[in-house]
Amino acid sequence: MLSPEVLAEQVMGYVVWAAELIPTLKPSPDKPFSLAILPQGPHFYTWLLQAAGYLLLDNQKKKIVIISQQSHATKDILLDNTSYGPIFGQTWKNPTTKTKALASQLGAKISTEKHTSLSEQMNFQLPFLRTITESDEIIHMSIGDNIGIIKTNKVICRINKIFKEYNIVILTNIELSKPAKSKKSDEQTQIAKIIQKASVSTPLLTIFQKILSSQKKKPEIVAYVNPGDFGKTWSLTTRYICAVW
Helix, strand or coil: CCCHHHHHHHHHHHHHHHHHHHCCCCCCCCCCCCEEEEECCCCHHHHHHHHHHHHHHHCCCCEEEEEECCCCCCEEEECCCCCCCECCEEEEECCCHHHHHHHHHHHHCCCCCCCCCHHHHHHHHHHHHHHCCCEEEEEEEEEECHHHHHHHHHHHHHHHHHCCCEEEEEEECCCCCCCCCCHHHHHHHHHHHHHCCCCHHHHHHHHHHHHHHHCCCCCCCCCECCCHHHCCCCCCEEEEEEECC
């Protein structure tokens, strides 16, 4: 297991690589991005997408909300209560009173040591948060597949209230309806339709879409990965994307 500092140094390499491979990787100074969809993993070939996404977020905001997916409690929202760090001297731990208050507002449960996937997900995000965004406050909530529309709407309502203060990162992979050999441009069009069309069966995408519902600007797909490009079978339907708004 690599130390957090070694991971952070590797992240800096991905930052340089992302800037070189994606010439348009420059946030707009008058309207920086505050919302991103990034892969939930596997990390060994999606870190470039994560570096691109974090680089494009509003670097004036020092608070961030990470929304991931979990299978521990499929009908619940789990609010991460873990203490993270230190990475280069930085630690993250929200006060218990604040965590309990937010859990009450969302109808969420507070995580325990048995919810191991939450800490695993965050440990891969922390080097990016420390070296790129320099976030000093992190809220991590993890969504079950079947939380239902009421709890989904509570998350959306809360995000809308704090959107001016926080960057929002949604960790999720994109599933195509069926495998197909197609041009990269055609597949990117299909992915764009998926992330803009609400579906109750995909709560994380629903959250992303509802946040955008009152906005006229469409999300921008910066880059995506087809596992088939790495020697995997073309029949796989999973795609990993970096999309921002």
